[in-house]
Amino acid sequence: MRTVELVCSPGLDAEVRAVWDRLAAAGLPNLARNTHPTNRPHLTLAAVDDFPPGVERRLAELFDTVLPVPVTLDRVVVLDGSAPLVWLVRSTPALTALHAAVWDVLAEADGHRPWHAPGVWVPHLSLALRFRNADLRLARAVAGGQRPTGDFDAARSYDDTDRTVTPLTRLR
Secondary structure, eight states, X not given: OEEEEEEEOHHHHHHHHHHHHHHHHTTOOOSTTOOOTTXXXXXXXXXXXXXXXXXXXXXXXXXXXXXXXXXXXXXXXXXXXXXXXXXEEOOOHHHHHHHHHHHHHTTTOSOOOGGGSTTTOOOEEEEESSOOGGGHHHHHHHHOSOOOEEEEEEEEEEETTTXXXXXXXXXX
């Protein structure tokens, strides 16, 4: 599987990692425990089986013209009641348009993951992958009530076959 992801600006990245660490200190599930070098706060726009020829170049051209995209984080929730603990990302016209443009670039790819499809996609940054809804109140207290702002300032693709990341933007 190949993903298309936006990564957080340094300040926003630090805010999310601080919540990961506070969840860990409280004994709650968290992504701070994932020490793989590719683990970092990100927003997944799409996931497909593989990229058709030329897609990486087309995505890089797209991202180089639109990034950075301003972002504000919203509430902390558990998706579907018993799955990931996430920090919702407030949708904006710019983010929605970028998401749709990525899907247009990936139109010929096989194996689109439907939960990322326009109209279904819930923009979020993951805080923990397996979380019980019963612990949500404590997690919200630990995360705090702030609504951080920042930017998505770069893009990347994760390849789950070899667990590597490919940048989809020039270094900024």
